[in-house]
Amino acid sequence: AARYDIVIVGGGSAGMATAASILKRRRGIRLAIVEPSDVHYYQPGWTMVGAGVFNSSVTRRKQAGLIPKGARWIKASAVQFCPDDKQVILSDGRHISYAVLIVCPGLKLDWDAIPGLAETLGRNGVTSNYRYDLAPYTHRLAREFQGGRALFTQPVMPIKCAGAPQKAMYLSCHRWEKSGILARSNVQFHSAGAALFGVPDYIPALMEYVDRYGIHLNFGSKLVAVDGAARTAIFQQSDSEGTRQIAERFDMIHVVPPQIAPDFIRSSPLAAASGFVEVDEATLRHPRHPEIFALGDACATSNAKTAAAARKQAPVVAVNALAALDGRPPVAAYDGYGSCPLTVEAGRIVLAEFGYGGKLLPSFPRWLIDGTRPSRLSWLLKDSILPPVYWHGMLKGREWMVRPQPIGTSLQS
Ligand code: FAD
Numbered sequence: 012a013a014r015y016d017i018v019i020v021g022g023g024s025a026g027m028a029t030a031a032s033i034l035k036r037r038r039g040i041r042l043a044i045v046e047p048s049d050v051h052y053y054q055p056g057w058t059m060v061g062a063g064v065f066n067s068s069v070t071r072r073k074q075a076g077l078i079p080k081g082a083r084w085i086k087a088s089a090v091q092f093c094p095d096d097k098q099v100i101l102s103d104g105r106h107i108s109y110a111v112l113i114v115c116p117g118l119k120l121d122w123d124a125i126p127g128l129a130e131t132l133g134r135n136g137v138t139s140n141y142r143y144d145l146a147p148y149t150h151r152l153a154r155e156f157q158g159g160r161a162l163f164t165q166p167v168m169p170i171k172c173a174g175a176p177q178k179a180m181y182l183s184c185h186r187w188e189k190s191g192i193l194a195r196s197n198v199q200f201h202s203a204g205a206a207l208f209g210v211p212d213y214i215p216a217l218m219e220y221v222d223r224y225g226i227h228l229n230f231g232s233k234l235v236a237v238d239g240a241a242r243t244a245i246f247q248q249s250d251s252e253g254t255r256q257i258a259e260r261f262d263m264i265h266v267v268p269p270q271i272a273p274d275f276i277r278s279s280p281l282a283a284a285s286g287f288v289e290v291d292e293a294t295l296r297h298p299r300h301p302e303i304f305a306l307g308d309a310c311a312t313s314n315a316k317t318a319a320a321a322r323k324q325a326p327v328v329a330v331n332a333l334a335a336l337d338g339r340p341p342v343a344a345y346d347g348y349g350s351c352p353l354t355v356e357a358g359r360i361v362l363a364e365f366g367y368g369g370k371l372l373p374s375f376p377r378w379l380i381d382g383t384r385p386s387r388l389s390w391l392l393k394d395s396i397l398p399p400v401y402w403h404g405m406l407k408g409r410e411w412m413v414r415p416q417p418i419g420t421s422l423q424s
Contacts (some may be wrong), residue, residue, distance in 0.1 A: 012098060015043045016336055016337035018109035020089040020099060021116035022046030022074060024054075024318040024405070026327035029113055029332075031079040031408030037333055038081060045101065047088040047106035049079050052143055053401055055318050055393075058175055058354060061140040061149035061180040061265075064394065071143060077406055082098050089116065092279045094300045111332045112300075114281065114288050115307040117173060118316070121269040128266060131239025136263040140179050145177070152263045152356040153183040158195035159262035162244055164234045165202040166269040171308050171316040174207060174351035174363065176202070176267040177217070183265075184224035185356040201246055203233035209315075210369040211363055212383050213353065220355045220385075231255075234266060276309060292367065293418060294341035302335050302350025304328045313367060315349030322405045323348045343415035348372050352393045358373045 019026045022044045030044055044379050056070035068210070078084045085107070091100040098106045120141055122129045138149045161183065163178035175369040180200060187193035188324075192396045200221075205222070207228065221228060229248070230290060235256070236245040244255045244264055271277070272286035281297060283289035288305035290297055292312050297303040306324040308316045324345050331341040347367030352360045366372045373382050380386050 012106040012108045013043075014041075014108040015083070016041045016105060017043075017111045017113065017332060018099060018110070019044045019113045019115065019291055021114070021307070021309065022051065022078070022084070022308065023049070023115065023117050024319035024401075025080070025115035025117075025309075025325060026113070027051065027406045028321060028408070029115065029306065029328050030082050031406060031410075032096065032326050032410065033083045033332060034079050035408035036329060040081070040336075041083075041105065041355050041385035042081065043083040043085050044078060045085045045087060045099065045107075045315060046074060046087050047086060047102070049074055051397060055172070055319075055352075055401075056398060057140045057143065057146040058178045059394070060146035061138075061153075061179050062186075062357060063150040063154065063158070064357065067147050069295075069398070077234070079408065081151060088275075092281055094280055094303060097302065101167045107321045110302065111335050112303045112416075113278070113328060113332060114303065114305040114309060115321075116273050116276065116309050118270050118287075118308040121271050124269045125234055127237040127239065128268070131237055132266075135239035135242060136261060137237060137239050137266065138263070139268065140175060141267055149179060149265060153368070156183075156187065156192060156196070156263060158187075158192045160197045160199070160260055161338075162199050162201060162259060162261045162264040164244075164371050165200070165204065165205045166267055167233065168209070169316055170270045171269060172351060173315055174267070174353045177207070178354040179265045180226065180327070181220055181224070181353070181355045182357060184220075184226065188224065198224060200226055200228060201229045201232040201234060201259075203228050203231070203246075205366040207352075208363070210363060210365050210371075212369075212371060213363045217353065217355065218383055237266070239273045259328060263276070272309065281305070283311040285311050291341075292347065294331055294336070295324060295342035295345055296331060296341055304332055304335075312345075312347070314345075315351055315365070317351060317400065318348045318405075319350035319364075320348060325405070326410050330415050342417060344418040345417075346370075346372065350374075352389060352397075354390070354393070355385050358390050359385040359387055360393055360394070361385050362389040365404075369400050
């Protein structure tokens, strides 16, 4: 088996940022990235594609052009971990050996868990910003909507970017408000959860928009089936009266699919009970295999699953992985930072930034951006600043504002 100092499984936001960070710190290391896809997506841009603000092409780039210099790209999927042999088995049957393994293959969008959904996506008014090819359809549906019933769904947590189900809704409502269509529309938010957002500090600002747009909130309401041809969605409603099924007709529906750990992770010896990779919340190291780390959407930590989280996790994993390679204990800690820019209207964002336990971790002084209030500057950040920060900063190992902090101190710089 080919042998590497460090093998990274997954070349998405987390994997590429970590590879770049490691190679910035130590050149000449034998580092391989296992990644089957030819293209790399900037998924945070898909909300903007769905709103017609970005063209979808700006959210995708060729993987080949992004692989950091000095890294070896192995174009295959990982299918099995053999932690006792320190090997990963690939889809083409190859075995590769590592001294340190970093696991970050993202999560699985479980479209098939909802009967009728997969076959009607992209047709019959059924869309989702959670797929590159469907986000433009969200924009088309919102543009062509002539009033009627518009449904927006949110599945059971955890999901990547927990605010994205609402973002699609607010941006659509804002469009319809401007064109006068909102007044003859019935907009419903169906969330399997019990609250509008996981961190209470942001809810008042969001509720102002819910009221302004006249959105009907339905909590404990889980999408369980879609009949595209009949334009009907079936929800399982759970409340104090028990559990029952409710059929809702729609003219358009924006679906966020259930999200689970990838199958090969869930069935592996690395998995926690949740199916995601078990790691220490601070060091991101596996509790039973000290030479294995995980980050991004695939790990079982309780932070918000976002690219913003991966941006802060990557340097922590980089320094801890290098320490492990040298036979030393972890030196850096992650504070659970994640960020969710809630696009409440075209031009304004409620910038949720928080860490473990819902602790607010704002990046900016309050006089510049108060994250609990809608802000024009936050929109500018999302629209114009974060995409280049992603492509030219995060994926290149340029870590502005993300110095990894020693264990036992706050990570916030
Ligand atoms: P990904 O970026 O999904 O990458 C996983 C990679 O692993 C992929 O390249 C995949 O091909 C590869 N892979 C899969 N299986 C295997 C395998 N078996 N072997 C090897 N490789 C494999 N985040 C924000 O910070 N802000 C936002 O505003 C925001 N908005 C979002 C809006 C939407 C609609 C969506 C969908 C996401 C949004 N996110 C946002 C979330 C963000 O995109 C993810 O949290 C982030 O991409 C996670 O990075 P990752 O590397 O863990 O996973």
